[in-house]
Amino acid sequence: MLNLVLFGPPGAGKGTQSQKLIEKYGLIHLSTGDLLRSEISQGTELGLKAKKLMDEGLLVPDEVVIGMIESKIADNRDAAGFIFDGFPRTVPQAEALDQLLEKYDQGITCMIALQVDEQELVKRLLLRGKTSGRPDDADEALIQKRVVEYNTKTRPVADYYAQQGKFYAIDGIGEIEDIFAKSCEIIGACQLA
């Protein structure tokens, strides 16, 4: 299996690159943000609880997202692989993901981190907010809060994969196609390793 973690702060371009990678490698896209928004639109109890935190720019509890990922992996055992987008966002989530994949004798192939400076992130997210309909993209103070959550809780996840020799960083500012080509180069090298 090819199991990729696409990493980076909100607005780094994870969703855009995910779509291209899914098409090329035939992977299943697992975005915890999308899964949570789907729970919200269905009005589930989980969705209602998550919405409160998401609207404040805060992370939802680890067990909630781990549970969602666990059931998606179990439902797609025959997949060519997965692309994890916006997950794991904490070290305990990364540890849980390793344990989940181990159950199927699988592991993470590599993490690709899209690096974008804070000023550019805020600019991109405010622009996306004009059309995305996402309340958390519409307000600059909320965007800053999400970036703080990223810096404090999510950044250490990069070290977790670096320790396993699976961390690869790419400049996330530039042409979409160039960033995609670099991602494919990294994936190719990791598949050979």
Ligand code: AMP
């Ligand atoms: P995203 O679409 O990835 O930007 O996620 C939107 C929001 O959903 C985040 O700001 C968090 O509140 C929540 N969320 C998404 N994925 C996770 C995760 N892996 N862990 C905790 N909260 C998450």
